[in-house]
Amino acid sequence: MGLQPLLAAVLSRWVRQPVWWLPVHLAFLPAVFLASALNLPSWIYLLGFSLLLSVFWGCAKGDVPLFLSSVAVGDELAGVIEREGAVSLIDLGAGVGSVVIPVAKQFPNLKITAVERAPIPYLILSWRCRQLNNITVRREDFWSCCLEGYDIVFAFLSPSVMQRLDEKCQNEINAKTGLLVSSSFPLPNRAVASVVGVGQSALKLYCYRFGRSSSFYS
Numbered sequence: 001m002g003l004q005p006l007l008a009a010v011l012s013r014w015v016r017q018p019v020w021w022l023p024v025h026l027a028f029l030p031a032v033f034l035a036s037a038l039n040l041p042s043w044i045y046l047l048g049f050s051l052l053l054s055v056f057w058g059c060a061k062g063d064v065p066l067f068l069s070s071v072a073v074g075d076e077l078a079g080v081i082e083r084e085g086a087v088s089l090i091d092l093g094a095g096v097g098s099v100v101i102p103v104a105k106q107f108p109n110l111k112i113t114a115v116e117r118a119p120i121p122y123l124i125l126s127w128r129c130r131q132l133n134n135i136t137v138r139r140e141d142f143w144s145c146c147l148e149g150y151d152i153v154f155a156f157l158s159p160s161v162m163q164r165l166d167e168k169c170q171n172e173i174n175a176k177t178g179l180l181v182s183s184s185f186p187l188p189n190r191a192v193a194s195v196v197g198v199g200q201s202a203l204k205l206y207c208y209r210f211g212r213s214s215s216f217y218s
Contacts (some may be wrong), residue, residue: 094116115145
């Protein structure tokens with residue numbers, strides 16, 4: 001039983017999960033045994049569950065969990081924004097603003113929409129963006145957001161929803177000026193327009209254009 005946390009940590013590194021997952025894997029099972037030994041009242045577990053639900057809201061509906069982007073991702077996205085000459089951007093699932101806040105500071109004339117549904121990340125995001133006039137924070141399901149009119153659509157989602165995202169972008173993104181930038185996860189059946197490496201890591205930004213001229217893999 002004592003080997004389980006070590007095995008989980010090793011597998012975490014093997015599949016290249018972020019480093020912050022290591023203490024989670026190492027501490028999870030010991031924390032379970034400690035909680036059992038303490039005989040904590042049941043309301044504490046309900047409180048813990050409620051807090052986790054408030055952070056990882058999408059998981060409860062089989063949707064996308066909270067993924068935090070690195071500073072390096074924001075730096076590379078800034079390069080894409082500059083090359084595109086973009087004037088508007090929407091972040092689908094902005095989390096606590098790891099990407100949109102530094103981008104907003106670097107491009108004060110860029111109109112940014114940050115969409116986040118989970119209650120606690122939304123509150124943190126709103127507080128952090130309170131003095132940034134070029135960011136509009138919206139608490140809603142990003143699947144209901146219309147992508148028409150945005151120069152860049154940024155997403156850091158999950159492999160399980162990439163096909164659905166492809167279909168949404170195909171129907172809504174402006175074929176002439178719109179660009180999807182997907183962090184880490186490529187669209188499964190669409191040819192990528194360009195790939196941007198992120199620092200020295202294995203992370204990549206996959207850039208896609210849409211419209212009748214868009215090409216697909218066979």
